[in-house]
Every structure is written in C-alpha cells, then in structure tokens.
Amino acid sequence: GDSVTQMEGPVTLSEEAFLTINCTYTATGYPSLFWYVQYPGEGLQLLLKATKADDKGSNKGFEATYRKETTSFHLEKGSVQVSDSAVYFCALRRTGANNLFFGTGTRLTVIP
Amino acid sequence: KAGVTQTPRYLIKTRGQQVTLSCSPISGHRSVSWYQQTPGQGLQFLFEYFSETQRNKGNFPGRFSGRQFSNSRSEMNVSTLELGDSALYLCASSPRRDGSYEQYFGPGTRLTVT
Numbered sequence: 001g002d003s004v005t006q007m008e009g010p011v012t013l014s015e016e017a018f019l020t021i022n023c024t025y026t027a028t029g030y031p032s033l034f035w036y037v038q039y040p041g042e043g044l045q046l047l048l049k050a051t052k053a054d055d056k057g058s059n060k061g062f063e064a065t066y067r068k069e070t071t072s073f074h075l076e077k078g079s080v081q082v083s084d085s086a087v088y089f090c091a092l093r094r095t096g097a098n099n100l101f102f103g104t105g106t107r108l109t110v111i112p
Numbered sequence: 113k114a115g116v117t118q119t120p121r122y123l124i125k126t127r128g129q130q131v132t133l134s135c136s137p138i139s140g141h142r143s144v145s146w147y148q149q150t151p152g153q154g155l156q157f158l159f160e161y162f163s164e165t166q167r168n169k170g171n172f173p174g175r176f177s178g179r180q181f182s183n184s185r186s187e188m189n190v191s192t193l194e195l196g197d198s199a200l201y202l203c204a205s206s207p208r209r210d211g212s213y214e215q216y217f218g219p220g221t222r223l224t225v226t
Contacts, residue, residue: 036217043116043202043217089155098143098206099168100215102155 002027006090006103013080013110021075021106023064023090031092033057033066033073034100038087047075047088080110114138116205116218124224130191133221137184137205143167144186145215146178149200158201161186190223198225 007022025033032051036044048057053068062077073090090103117136125131137144145168146158157170161180178188184205190197200222204215 041219043219044204045217046214049214091155097168098160098215099145099157099170100147100155100204101157102147104154 002031002092002094002101004090004092004101004103007106008104009087009106009108011106011108013108015082015110015112016079017110019075019077019080019084019108021088021090021108023073023075023103025071025073025090025092027071027092027094027101029095030068031094033064034091034093035062035064035073035075036089036091036102038089038105040086044089080108082110082112084108085110116203116216118201118203118218118221120221121219122222122224124226125193126226127193127195129193130189131193131223132187132189133201133203133223135186135188135203135205135218137186137203138216141205141207141216142184143206143208144180144184145204145206146186146188147202147204148172149202149220150196150198155202158188193225195225197223199223 003026034049035047037047048059050057050066056065087105089105091100119134143162145160160168164180180186200220202220203218206213206215
C-alpha cells in the first residue's frame with residue numbers, strides 16, 4: 001500500500017544552519033507529494049508541493065524536488081530561523097484521490 | 113475568505129460516552145476529509161465526504177462515523193469512546209475531490225477520553 005517514511009526527529013539546529021529532512025515514499029502510479037508544517041497548537045499548513053517527477057516545490061526558502069528514481073522528496077532550507085521551529089510532515093496523494101498519506105512528522109527546533 | 117473552522121476546540125469525555133465534532137469548510141468547498149492525529153499512530157485518514165456522501169474511508173472501526181450536510185458542513189461521531197480515541201481530530205476541505213486542489217486544514221479538535 002501507499003506509505004511515507006520520514007526522517008526521525010527531533011532535529012535541533014542553530015539559527016542559520018542548513019536543514020535537510022529526508023522523506024521517501026512507496027506508491028503505485030504517480031502520486032503528488034507535499035510538505036506540511038504544524039506550528040504549536042495549530043492545524044496543518046501546506047508548505048510546498050510537487051505533482052510530477054523532477055518538479056521542485058518551493059516556499060519561504062524551503063525547497064523539495066520530486067525524485068521518482070529514488071522515490072524521495074527531501075525538504076531543504078539553506079538558513080533556518082527560530083520561527084521555523086515546528087513539526088514538518090511529508091505526505092503523498094494518489095492520482096485521482098483526495099486523501100493524504102502522512103509520514104510520522106519531524107520536530108524541528110531552531111535555537112538562537 | 114474564512115478558513116476551515118472546527119468546534120469545539122477542546123473536549124473531555126469519559127470512556128463509553130459518545131462525541132460529535134463539527135467542521136465548517138471554506139465557503140465553496142464541497143469536499144471534507146477527517147484525520148486523526150495521535151503521538152503513536154501519527155496522522156491517519158478517517159473518511160471523506162462530498163455532496164453529502166461518504167466517498168472514501170480509512171481503516172477505522174465502525175464506531176467512527178460521519179455525515180455531511182447540504183451546506184457542506186460536516187460532523188463526525190465517535191460512539192462508545194475508548195481511551196485510545198484521545199487525539200487531535202483534524203478536518204480538511206477542498207473545492208473538489210479529484211486531487212487537483214490543495215486541502216486546507218482546520219485547527220483541530222483535541223479530544224481527551226478519561
């Protein structure tokens with residue numbers, strides 16, 4: 001079945017450090033891939049998405065590239081800020097479906 | 113536009129009771145999906161409603177049910193509550209259900225079962 005495997009956390013970084021959170025997936029066909037972010041006490045917000053192979057999603061300095069050959073969608077940011085502290089979820093959605101399959105989430109803490 | 117709203121935001125219930133949670137989607141959105149978030153199981157899909165019909169269902173027992181009204185508002189019900197039902201329940205809406213649109217999430221209802 002469809003699944004998402006996400007890098008275990010928590011991750012603690014100093015401000016301005018480089019961030020990578022690994023995400024790999026298993027799915028039939030050509031799913032769409034997403035990164036969602038959850039700030040304390042809030043619901044999920046879409047951070048970025050990619051709908052086909054080699055697409056790069058980007059938003060607020062975060063980037064992720066849909067790699068079909070390695071079934072991966074790793075999240076990166078060149079210089080993290082304290083305000084980036086949150087839980088990050090990788091997710092996939094099968095073509096033609098509306099429900100999302102989520103990874104376990106990675107808690108990021110950025111210290112000044 | 114107002115976002116997805118969920119009521120109540122917090123709820124405490126006793127084992128064996130039942131509970132009803134409410135979700136109002138973004139205006140014009142016709143698809144509503146429900147997810148359960150727990151520390152142990154993460155985020156899991158419960159079900160999706162579109163045009164007042166359940167269109168898709170996750171792997172949850174029959175104690176979990178839902179419905180959607182003609183104005184697209186949705187409710188989910190959990191009967192005979194168990195301790196393991198303690199979770200954050202998230203609702204998400206989208207204009208259609210063909211996967212071509214982003215899902216917008218509400219802030220969630222935190223249910224605690226004692």
